[in-house]
Amino acid sequence: MILSENCYKNVRFYSDKIEGEGVKTCDDAFSAFLFYDRIVMKGIGQKEGEQMKDQVQWDSFVHSCRNCERCELAKTRTNVVIGRGTNLSAPVMLVGEGPGQQEDLTGEAFVGRAGKQLDHLLNALMFDPEDYYICNIVKCRPPKNRVPLGEEAHACLPWLRYQVKYIKPAILVCLGSTALKYLVGDDVRITRIRGTWLDRPGFFRIMPTYHPSAVLRDPTKREEMFLDMKKVREYLQTLRQQP
Ligand code: URA
Numbered sequence: 001m002i003l004s005e006n007c008y009k010n011v012r013f014y015s016d017k018i019e020g021e022g023v024k025t026c027d028d029a030f031s032a033f034l035f036y037d038r039i040v041m042k043g044i045g046q047k048e049g050e051q052m053k054d055q056v057q058w059d060s061f062v063h064s065c066r067n068c069e070r071c072e073l074a075k076t077r078t079n080v081v082i083g084r085g086t087n088l089s090a091p092v093m094l095v096g097e098g099p100g101q102q103e104d105l106t107g108e109a110f111v112g113r114a115g116k117q118l119d120h121l122l123n124a125l126m127f128d129p130e131d132y133y134i135c136n137i138v139k140c141r142p143p144k145n146r147v148p149l150g151e152e153a154h155a156c157l158p159w160l161r162y163q164v165k166y167i168k169p170a171i172l173v174c175l176g177s178t179a180l181k182y183l184v185g186d187d188v189r190i191t192r193i194r195g196t197w198l199d200r201p202g203f204f205r206i207m208p209t210y211h212p213s214a215v216l217r218d219p220t221k222r223e224e225m226f227l228d229m230k231k232v233r234e235y236l237q238t239l240r241q242q243p
Contacts, residue, residue, distance in 0.1 A: 061163075068156075073140035073141065074140060079105070081107055081109050081139050083136075085132060087132075091171060092173060095173065095174055096134070096137070096212075098140070099138075100112045102115075104140075125226070136179075137182050137183075138156045139156055171207060172204045174206060175211045197235075
């Protein structure tokens with residue numbers, strides 16, 4: 001397994017804590033996982049140990065994802081756009097289509113015009129940035145912002161599955177028809193199904209809504225998207241009130 005610099009830093013931080021007690025400084029991922037048990041055993045703390053293990057796994061995912069060459073989009077991208085969010089346990093995950101020009105240049109998801117529109121809506125509904133994580137069906141920009149091809153989406157989906165498994169959102173928001181197609185199925189139309197909860201018991205609820213770019217093109221969709229996201233906000237509230 002290849003690890004990023006950040007990950008090595010974490011591993012070193014923890015290994016320093018137990019060095020001098022008969023444990024050698026570790027410098028590879030495998031030892032990092034062994035270290036996790038040592039850390040817990042030495043009573044440094046279950047929580048810290050688990051956090052380190054999580055961090056090692058996430059960093060390893062980020063590193064692999066940034067070096068991905070599973071499809072042709074790798075040849076034309078500037079950056080792999082993994083996702084945007086400060087909370088890797090966010091209860092809401094929003095999934096768009098794929099990075100545009102700004103996202104490709106910066107490596108950040110939804111930072112262009114569509115992203116501003118989305119942020120505006122999330123702020124208006126008083127979502128806290130800790131509530132959500134934003135990503136896409138494909139992590140590399142399709143040339144001229146075309147819709148990702150089936151083979152590109154399928155090549156990229158394992159990365160998204162990993163993100164869902166890691167973040168474990170209670171709510172998944174499909175932003176537009178591409179997200180709907182790959183997360184729900186081919187036979188559903190966004191105009192018909194938007195605003196309706198789709199339940200995946202034991203996993204998450206899905207809320208399909210418009211892509212913010214669709215709202216920019218057709219402002220009459222703004223209110224519908226607002227109402228869909230209001231349902232998400234309200235459901236989040238009820239989740240928090242549960243004991
Ligand atoms: N559109 C998307 O679907 N995703 C982005 O990150 C930006 C624009």
